Amino acid sequence: MTPPVLALHGGCGTLARELLPAAEWDEVRAHLAQALRAGWGVLGAGGSAVQAVEATIVVLEDSPHFNAGHGAALTSEARHELDASLMDGATLQAGAVCTVRRIRNPIRAARAVMERSGCVLLSGPAADDFAQAQGLAMVDNAWFTTPRRVKALADIQAARAAGPTAQAGPAGAMRPISEADRHGTVGAVARDRAGHLAAGTSTGGFNDKPPGRVGDSPLIGAGTYAMDGVCAVSCTGMGERFIRHVAAYDIAARMRYAGQALEQASDHLVHDLMHGHGIGAGLVAVDAQGRVRAPFNTLGMARGWIDATGHLHVATHQEVFDAGRA
Amino acid sequence: MTPPVLALHGGCGTLARELLPAAEWDEVRAHLAQALRAGWGVLGAGGSAVQAVEATIVVLEDSPHFNAGHGAALTSEARHELDASLMDGATLQAGAVCTVRRIRNPIRAARAVMERSGCVLLSGPAADDFAQAQGLAMVDNAWFTTPRRVKALADIQAARAAGPTAQAGPAGAMRPISEADRHGTVGAVARDRAGHLAAGTSTGGFNDKPPGRVGDSPLIGAGTYAMDGVCAVSCTGMGERFIRHVAAYDIAARMRYAGQALEQASDHLVHDLMHGHGIGAGLVAVDAQGRVRAPFNTLGMARGWIDATGHLHVATHQEVFDAGRA
Numbered sequence: 220m221t222p223p224v225l226a227l228h229g230g231c232g233t234l235a236r237e238l239l240p241a242a243e244w245d246e247v248r249a250h251l252a253q254a255l256r257a258g259w260g261v262l263g264a265g266g267s268a269v270q271a272v273e274a275t276i277v278v279l280e281d282s283p284h285f286n287a288g289h290g291a292a293l294t295s296e297a298r299h300e301l302d303a304s305l306m307d308g309a310t311l312q313a314g315a316v317c318t319v320r321r322i323r324n325p326i327r328a329a330r331a332v333m334e335r336s337g338c339v340l341l342s343g344p345a346a347d348d349f350a351q352a353q354g355l356a357m358v359d360n361a362w363f364t365t366p367r368r369v370k371a372l373a374d375i376q377a378a379r380a381a382g383p384t385a386q387a388g389p390a391g392a393m394r395p396i397s398e399a400d401r402h403g404t405v406g407a408v409a410r411d412r413a414g415h416l417a418a419g420t421s422t423g424g425f426n427d428k429p430p431g432r433v434g435d436s437p438l439i440g441a442g443t444y445a446m447d448g449v450c451a452v453s454c455t456g457m458g459e460r461f462i463r464h465v466a467a468y469d470i471a472a473r474m475r476y477a478g479q480a481l482e483q484a485s486d487h488l489v490h491d492l493m494h495g496h497g498i499g500a501g502l503v504a505v506d507a508q509g510r511v512r513a514p515f516n517t518l519g520m521a522r523g524w525i526d527a528t529g530h531l532h533v534a535t536h537q538e539v540f541d542a543g544r545a
Numbered sequence: 546m547t548p549p550v551l552a553l554h555g556g557c558g559t560l561a562r563e564l565l566p567a568a569e570w571d572e573v574r575a576h577l578a579q580a581l582r583a584g585w586g587v588l589g590a591g592g593s594a595v596q597a598v599e600a601t602i603v604v605l606e607d608s609p610h611f612n613a614g615h616g617a618a619l620t621s622e623a624r625h626e627l628d629a630s631l632m633d634g635a636t637l638q639a640g641a642v643c644t645v646r647r648i649r650n651p652i653r654a655a656r657a658v659m660e661r662s663g664c665v666l667l668s669g670p671a672a673d674d675f676a677q678a679q680g681l682a683m684v685d686n687a688w689f690t691t692p693r694r695v696k697a698l699a700d701i702q703a704a705r706a707a708g709p710t711a712q713a714g715p716a717g718a719m720r721p722i723s724e725a726d727r728h729g730t731v732g733a734v735a736r737d738r739a740g741h742l743a744a745g746t747s748t749g750g751f752n753d754k755p756p757g758r759v760g761d762s763p764l765i766g767a768g769t770y771a772m773d774g775v776c777a778v779s780c781t782g783m784g785e786r787f788i789r790h791v792a793a794y795d796i797a798a799r800m801r802y803a804g805q806a807l808e809q810a811s812d813h814l815v816h817d818l819m820h821g822h823g824i825g826a827g828l829v830a831v832d833a834q835g836r837v838r839a840p841f842n843t844l845g846m847a848r849g850w851i852d853a854t855g856h857l858h859v860a861t862h863q864e865v866f867d868a869g870r871a
Contacts, residue, residue, distance in 0.1 A: 306789075311789040311790070312789070313788065313789055317668055317759070318668050318669060318671075336755065336758075337755075337785075338755060338758045338759075338785060339759075339784075339785045339788045339789065340758070340759040340760075340764075340788070341755070341757040341758060341759070342643055342644050342668045342669060342757050342758075342759050343644060343668060343669040343670075343757055344669075344757070345644075345755065345756040345757025345758075346757050348756075348757075349755075349757070429662065429663075429664060429667070429671065429675075430671040430674075431667045431668050431669055431670070431671025431672050431674075431675070432662075432664045432666070432667060432668075432671075433643070433664075433665075433666040433667070433668050434666075438666075438764055438765075438766075439764075439767070439788050439789060439791065440764075440766045440767060440788070440791035440794065441765070441766060444791070458665075459663075459664060459665045462639065462665045462666065462765050462766070463632075463637040463638070463639055463665065463765060464637070465765065465766035465770070465791060465794040468766065468791040468794060468795075468798075469794070469798065472794075472795065472798035472799075472801075472802055473798075473802055475798075475802075476798055476799055476801075476802035476803035477802035477803070
């Protein structure tokens with residue numbers, strides 16, 4: 220039996236510490252810990268890495284603090300269009316949905332696509348219909364809306380109306396567009412007792428995104444990849460860059476073909492390739508030996524993992540908190 | 546000045562020779578040659594690889610003989626949902642559209658997304674609206690329909706209704722589901738006078754596909770990839786497998802990280818990885834030195850290229866025809 224491993228991220232677009240009261244940061248960390256416990260419970264009961272990743276992400280989707288499911292970003296038309304993907308490293312089976320509007324937990328729809336559609340990626344209303352036919356929980360689009368996203372969209376659209384100077388200017392009455400407005404995503408990676416790897420990612424995209432825009436999160440190879448014997452990766456950051464660099468699979472390819480370690484391959488992506496272009500980027504990843512990496516090049520990245528002694532570790536900025544035993 | 550290079554494919558789902566009259570095969574080859582001439586004209590006039598790939602694919606989209614644009618496959622609901630992507634190896638900029646229904650030439654929309662949307666991938670009606678706003682030619686969905694696809698869909702749906710035995714049985718009144726029903730796609734790769742690479746792919750998916758299904762063709766890394774100094778690749782085959790293996794980028798990664806030649810990397814994908822699983826697969830690719838590969842593991846693959854002396858070569862099955870000077 221291989222010791223299970225679990226890690227998650229809640230996006231590399233963390234707000235500056237002073238922009239939220241301490242009690243809210245406490246709640247963010249509590250939700251990260253709750254998500255870890257959900258996935259860890261699955262692994263402890265002998266569940267698969269795929270099931271653990273799904274269970275972890277469902278908690279993050281249901282939390283208002285993360286840009287996925289409830290709490291997702293709004294498009295320029297003030298609607299939610301959600302993307303998610305899930306990949307099983309044991310079989311290379313994968314499932315994903317993009318621009319869905321009514322599925323409460325898009326990561327569950329990604330799993331249903333993987334297991335029951337014969338496809339890898341379903342898009343738009345047809346994906347909503349598929350999820351409904353599969354018996355998944357459906358909601359009105361407004362269910363995903365939170366006051367924070369409504370305010371963020373209004374701020375961005377007001378800043379755009381006021382011209383580029385206002386956006387770049389010092390923070391005043393109008394908050395400048397932050398990484399938090401741009402790079403929200405949640406994701407998880409796991410290794411189960413049988414040694415199998417899995418990865419999943421779910422997102423609302425970014426505030427004020429154009430309708431129909433699909434980022435890296437639902438794209439196998441870009442935002443998500445898992446391959447037994449190599450690694451499982453879930454990315455967060457400026458999706459278009461992750462697509463062009465096929466980021467998640469590039470980490471696996473560097474390990475497969477160039478003999479790089481997970482640390483080297485994932486740090487290169489986040490700290491050299493993306494950072495060198497001023498691209499906010501982060502990820503969580505686990506390799507076949509159970510080593511976890513969670514690099515980011517932004518102010519912070521909501522993240523968490525469970526160490527070999529069963530202790531939960533959660534963080535939003537540099538400081539890491541011990542959240543007790545799982 | 547680097548000598549320009551151009552190659553194309555019209556999908557690895559070629560019908561058996563005896564299923565079409567000789568005059569139709571002549572016309573298929575004539576359209577392949579016409580597409581090559583369109584792209585070659587662009588390269589000869591000093592145009593970019595991106596422009597040449599677009600010009601080549603437009604001709605294939607407009608031909609009724611290929612599963613892209615006019616002549617595209619029908620979904621299970623007897624509609625057309627088209628996917629396309631385009632990538633510039635010089636900049637790693639890329640653009641793509643998926644499940645679009647009204648854009649006459651989806652490859653043109655992919656270019657517009659790349660150059661003018663700030664996104665890489667736009668999906669569904671919003672992508673149609675974007676293309677229309679960009680001034681691209683729009684058509685009714687029925688414009689894409691050809692008698693051959695209507696008949697194929699009817700045959701497939703009748704065979705499904707009759708049960709699995711009828712599908713597997715000998716060809717009689719009911720034609721069995723062929724590779725041609727499954728793997729239609731068009732694509733092109735080019736190297737321009739400046740030595741830059743580009744790749745593009747366009748498809749209607751497969752006959753009787755579920756609504757909302759997105760294959761590998763619009764996914765950067767899966768069906769299409771281009772990176773200067775490495776290679777440009779456009780794939781055709783069972784899209785879900787290409788997505789899981791991140792096929793187009795995997796060829797680039799084997800070249801970048803394992804030092805493989807294009808021939809080795811692309812032949813491995815088509816003849817070992819996919820063929821070993823019974824997956825119909827093909828591709829066209831060009832490397833930085835201008836070497837062209839067009840492997841396929843099916844009965845045939847519509848394809849064409851222009852050699853260093855300026856002669857066109859086109860083929861649908863094993864035999865290659867010299868179609869004269871470009």
